[in-house]
Amino acid sequence: MTTLVWSYQDEYAAERVDILDAVDSVFSSGQLILGESVSRFEKEFAAFHGAEHCVGVDNGTNAVKLGLEALGIGEGDEVITVSNTAAPTVVAIVGTGATAKFVDVDPATYLMDTSQLAAAVTDRTRCILPVHLYGQSVPMEPVLKVARAYGLEVLEDCAQAHGARQHGRAVGTAGGAAAFSFYPTKVLGAYGDGGAVLTGRAQVDKNLRRLRYYGMEERYYVDALPGHNSRLDEVQAEILRRRLRRLDGYIAARRAVAARYQEALSDTSLVLPAIEPGNDHVYYLYVVRHPRRDTIIERLRDYDIHLNVSYPWPVHTMAGFAHTEAAKLSLPVTERLAGEIFSLPMYPSLATERQDRVIESLRAVLATVDAG
Missing domain, CATH: 3.90.1150.10 (Aspartate Aminotransferase, domain 1)
Known part of the structure; x- marks a missing residue:
């Protein structure tokens, strides 16, 4: 009897010709870092969601971290989220210098219990980070209502919910920004690490592009810190472009x-x-x-x-x-x-x-x- 575990091998076998062509197209292009494949994937992923901007980054954890930093979250701030999530959500919050503050989850859906949000807000709270868990969306209207009432940012963690919708609206388009992971097991997975941040705000998009590239807007010149080396790989971007169609x-x-x-x-x-x-x-x-x-x-x-x-x-x-x-x-x-x-x-x-x-x-x- 064969042990039943997930493997990408079956899916790779079905898509092998296209995947290898994607790799060859990048290697033949002469553009291995932040080239046409990343740019095209960003446009196509944004369009799929009906979003204005997409910035490709190196993994889902940094998508959360850079998303928070691009929204101005940092040292001394509080971010309200849940404890029933993958640890990287919270690792990313801590990585900005902020503190994670937890609310409990709904016993039926296991998603953020939005009725607890208002009571969790303090004078240090700057952001709510709902996790769209297992493939479905946290109820966003109560999240946005609390955010508006207290002047908070909202960063959606969409690592497990590519393509999910709530009342017809794509996840990742309700808050100030949204973080995605393209880890190989995800609904939309790469053949390695990858991530992206969606936003409808031009300044957040500008911040993200600077943050992922050492704090630079122009090559060799650091405009502002923090800065990171968090670029989406060109090969993974081309693979993701093709898989996005499927x-x-x-x-x-x-x-x-x-x-x-x-x-x-x-x-x-x-x-x-x-x-x-x-x-x-x-x-x-x-x-x-x-x-x-x-x-x-x-x-x-x-x-x-x-x-x-x-x-x-x-x-x-x-x-x-x-x-x-x-x-x-x-x-x-x-x-x-x-x-x-x-x-x-x-x-x-x-x-x-x-x-x-x-x-x-x-x-x-x-x-x-x-x-x-």
Whole structure:
């Protein structure tokens, strides 16, 4: 029996000719850094979202970090976000010199509980950073309402939600800026690291272009600090340009996988994903919930099925943040979820027969677990 884990190999096999042509086109162009491929991808990615500007950067973490800096967030500021997220979200906040302040998440969708935002604002708060988690959007109107009331910036973390929409509006177009990751497993993934920031504001776009290139507006002359070496690679940009044309297809395939899970598992004891009203979910991950999560995962290994947990440790409980005020927090929903949620295999090339094996094995395990 073959262990069922995600690999890019199937997708690479299907797209190999185009991917290799993308690489060759860049190597043949004579432009390896900030050339035509980056410029074209920025225009095309912005157009896909109906955004004014896109700036390609080297990875999703720096997309968040540079996005914050471009909005003027820095030393001594507070950024309100969630602890139920990938650690890089918070690492990026801390990297600007700001402090992450956490609110809890909604127990049904696992997204930011926007009802807690107003109470979390202090005189140091400068930004709200909603994380569009697992493939769907945080309710943005309550976020924007609080931001307007207190004069705060909004940076959307869209690393897991390429192509998702809320009430018809593309994620990443509601706030002052939005950060994307193109890590290979993402809904739109590169063949290495990559990231981008969208914005509708010309000054933020200008700030981002300076920030990613040492603080320079012209070559060899640093206009202002901070500055970074955070450029999107030309090869990855060309690959992303071509894969962007297939993004709608990737999303359709993910939704088909999710629909099969929904149909096959709706009568089990698993809590299946809940969709926020108005959201078009793109299913970066298919996250389910069960109070005996660890037992289920362990027993599935007997079937040679190895599942992932996203995320087993809330950020505020990690040793790396033990010295911060966040370590003293109690976030009951987030902390409970960390012991119950896990992800089922989810990728566009997941064959029906492989998914059926997951479903059948999972149902068999649940029958024994639920029986005590």
